[in-house]
Amino acid sequence: MATTRKPAVSSSGLPGATLFWLGFIGILGPMAIDIYLPALPAMSKDFGTTAATVQLGLATTTIGMALGTVIVGALSDRYGRRPPLLITGALMVIGASLAATSFHIVWFLACCLIMGISASAVQVSGRGVIADLTKGVASTRAYSFLTSIIMVGPVFAPVGGVLILTFAGWRGIFVALAAFALVGTIGIWAFVPESLAKEKRHADGFVASLRSMGATWRNSVYRWFSIVNFASYALMFTYLGTCSLTIQVELGQPPWVAAAAFAVNGAGIALAGVFSAWLAKRISSVAILFISVAGQVLGIIVLAVIVATNALSVVSIFIIYFVICVGLGIGFGSVTSLALTHVRKNSGTALGLMGLLQFIIGAVTSVFVGTINPSPAMSMLMIGGTVVAIAVIAAFGGRRALRRDPDPVTAH
Numbered sequence: 001m002a003t004t005r006k007p008a009v010s011s012s013g014l015p016g017a018t019l020f021w022l023g024f025i026g027i028l029g030p031m032a033i034d035i036y037l038p039a040l041p042a043m044s045k046d047f048g049t050t051a052a053t054v055q056l057g058l059a060t061t062t063i064g065m066a067l068g069t070v071i072v073g074a075l076s077d078r079y080g081r082r083p084p085l086l087i088t089g090a091l092m093v094i095g096a097s098l099a100a101t102s103f104h105i106v107w108f109l110a111c112c113l114i115m116g117i118s119a120s121a122v123q124v125s126g127r128g129v130i131a132d133l134t135k136g137v138a139s140t141r142a143y144s145f146l147t148s149i150i151m152v153g154p155v156f157a158p159v160g161g162v163l164i165l166t167f168a169g170w171r172g173i174f175v176a177l178a179a180f181a182l183v184g185t186i187g188i189w190a191f192v193p194e195s196l197a198k199e200k201r202h203a204d205g206f207v208a209s210l211r212s213m214g215a216t217w218r219n220s221v222y223r224w225f226s227i228v229n230f231a232s233y234a235l236m237f238t239y240l241g242t243c244s245l246t247i248q249v250e251l252g253q254p255p256w257v258a259a260a261a262f263a264v265n266g267a268g269i270a271l272a273g274v275f276s277a278w279l280a281k282r283i284s285s286v287a288i289l290f291i292s293v294a295g296q297v298l299g300i301i302v303l304a305v306i307v308a309t310n311a312l313s314v315v316s317i318f319i320i321y322f323v324i325c326v327g328l329g330i331g332f333g334s335v336t337s338l339a340l341t342h343v344r345k346n347s348g349t350a351l352g353l354m355g356l357l358q359f360i361i362g363a364v365t366s367v368f369v370g371t372i373n374p375s376p377a378m379s380m381l382m383i384g385g386t387v388v389a390i391a392v393i394a395a396f397g398g399r400r401a402l403r404r405d406p407d408p409v410t411a412h
Helices: 016-026 028-034 037-047 056-079 082-100 105-119 121-133 136-150 152-191 206-217 220-250 255-280 285-308 314-339 344-371 376-404
Strands: none
Touching (some): 016 028, 016 121, 016 136, 028 082, 037 105, 037 152, 056 121, 082 121, 121 136, 136 152, 136 314, 152 255, 220 285, 220 344, 255 314, 285 314, 314 376, 344 376
C-alpha cells in the first residue's frame, strides 16, 4: 500500500491540514440534512407522495447517525481512526449517488440511512484524531475550530441546494453531495495520517465495547459534561424545529427570511467557534463553557420577556436565536474536550456513546417541538428553558467533579 507524506505537525501535535480536512468531511453531516430541504416539493411530486413523507429522510438520516456513532466508535478503537474515515467517506459517495437515482420513497429513505451512518464517522473517528493528538487547551482550540469549519455546512447548504435545484433539479443536489464527499475522502486519504498507534488499540468485541461504554459513563467528569452536550444538542434541535415556523407561520414572513435566519445563525455558530479557540489561550475550558451556558440562558430569558409582553417580531426573533446560537457555538469545543478528560484512551467508544445519545435526544426533542404547544415560539421557550436549566446544573456538576478528579495531564 502506498504511503502518503505526513503533513507538518504544529506545536499542538495536530497538523493544520489534518484539522481542515476533518472539518471538510465533517460538513457532510449538516449537508446531508440541509441541502435538499428546498427540493422537498419537487421530490414529493416525483415520488408521488407528500413533502412530509419525503421529510422523513431527515429522521432516517439522524437514526443512521445514531447507529453509526456506536459502530464507528468501536471500529475506530479497534482498527484505528483512518480506516473508518475512508470507508464511511466512500459510503457517503455511494449513498448520495444512489439517492440521485431514486425513483421510490423507500429507496430514498434507505439511501438517507446510508448517508447518516457515513456522516457519523466524523463524530467519532474525526474527533478521535483530535483526542489522540491534543490535550487540554490545544484540545479545546482544535474542537472549536472543527466546529467552525463544520458549521459552514448549515450556512451554505440551503443556498447551494436552491442554486443546484434551479439548474440541475433535485437529483443534481445529490450528485453534488457525492462529488463533495469524494473530494473530502481524497483529502482524508492524503492529509489525515493514522493517529492511534497499534499498541493503543483495543481488540475487544462488541459486547466488550458495550461494557466499555458502561465504564465510561460511570466516570463522573465524562457523565456531567456529556449531559451538558446533550442539553446543547436538544437546544439546537429545538431551534432547528422552531426557527422557520416562528418566522413563517407566527410572523407571516416569506421563506427567504427564514433561510436568511439559518444562514446568519450558522455563521454565528462558526464565528463563535473561532472566538472560543481564541479564548482557550486565555481562560480555562470550564470558564469558556460557563460563558456558553450564560449566552443560552440570556437568550431564553429575553425570549420569555418577548413572549410574555406579546412583542414577538422578526427583529426580536433574529436577535434571540442569534444569541442562543452564539452561546451554543462557544461551548461545543470546550464541552467535548472536558468530557474526554479521563477517557482519552477509549475516545472512540466515548465519542460513540456521546454521539448515540445526543442524536437520540435530538430526535426525541424534534417530536416534542411539534406537539408540546401550537406556538413554535412557546415551544422554544418551554423546551429550551428546560434543557438550558439542565445544562446549568450539569455544568456545575462537571466543574465540581473535575475539581475532585482533575486532569492528570494538564489543568483545564
